[in-house]
Amino acid sequence: MGLRENAAAAAGRTLKTDELLDEMAGERASDEYVPAPDPMAGYEPGDDDPEMVPVHLAWLRVRKEVRAIAKGEQYNGGGTRFNFRGVDTVVNTFGPVTLKHGINIFPVGIEAEHRDTTTSKGNKMRECTVTVSWMVMGPKGDTLPVLLKTRGEALDSADKGTAKAQSVALRVLLLTGGLTPTHDKDPDASYVERGNDAPARSADSYRDEILDKKTTPGRLQQISYELANLRMLGSKVANENNEQETLDALGRRIYGERTGGGQ
Structure with a gap:
């Protein structure tokens, strides 16, 4: 009787039982280590699908197409007046272009802070400040190597402060991540005429x-x-x-x- 048979007999088992246990363990191991199928394996883009390029290249194409967003909206209230780029304007500009190039943007982490405050007219308001972590995914399913974080603030008299603050954080992400210029004139620019300045567009x-x-x-x-x-x-x-x-x-x-x- 060999060593294996002696060990099995000492444990009150037969060699056949050990062989059966080994076979069952092998089946469990094979089930456990089967890799998950690649969801993109064999995928062929259709006519309306974006080109399957890495995420950093797809995002660069978005930036090239967006080019600039002017401050075309104006706030005029409480003695304050200024031009700005609203959330809807920014999202309406980036939305179709990111769709075209297969870019998806997901909020994957939100940290919110709230406090009660009062306006100068005595109205009760709820202030919300959020820090949102964003994941930018490309058409192939790959993502940028780091999560992008932006902050947004908003005031609301009801229950919309958090949603508003997150919208502001999204606007900040698109404008800063896209390095989106306004093409507005720099307020610190000199008024001295320059002979080589490009003429205004007609x-x-x-x-x-x-x-x-x-x-x-x-x-x-x-x-x-x-x-x-x-x-x-x-x-x-x-x-x-x-x-x-x-x-x-x-x-x-x-x-x-x-x-x-x-x-």
């Missing part, structure tokens, strides 16, 4: 860009913001039919035609 140059079939709907939205900032929405130009039309009307019409949404 109404006709905007018309040509609007009519260019390569101009995306996202860029058409940006042009609208730029024209509003330059006070050129009412400028009339000759459209593709050689008829006089304002840049605002032309842009809206072409945008509707290219998105299938009408005017």
Whole structure:
């Protein structure tokens, strides 16, 4: 009798029992270590799907297409007046472009702080400050190597403060992560004339860009913001039919035609 048989007999088992246990253990081990199938294995993009590129390249393409968002909205209240880029404006600009290039942005961690406060008129308000951690995922399912964190603040008299603060944090993420300029004039810029300064864009140059079939709907939205900032929405130009039309009307019409949404 061999060593294995002696060990089995001493433990009150037979060699056949040991062999059966080994077989069962092998089956359990094989089940435990089978790797999960790759969800992208064999995937072939369709005509409407984004190009399967790494996330950092997809995000770079988003930045190239967004280009700039002007401060086209104005706050005027309580003796304070300033221009700003609202949450809806920023999301409406980035949304179609990130969809086009397969970028997904997920909030994966939220830290919120709340406190009660009172306005100058004595109204009770709830202040919320949030720190949101964001995950940026590309079309292939890969993500940027670090989580991006942004903060947002908001006041509300009811229960919307947290949601508002998170929206502000998203706006901060898109503008800072996209390095999105305003194309506004720097308030510290010198007023000394420079002979090599580039001339301001003409109404006709905007018309040509609007009519260019390569101009995306996202860029058409940006042009609208730029024209509003330059006070050129009412400028009339000759459209593709050689008829006089304002840049605002032309842009809206072409945008509707290219998105299938009408005017």
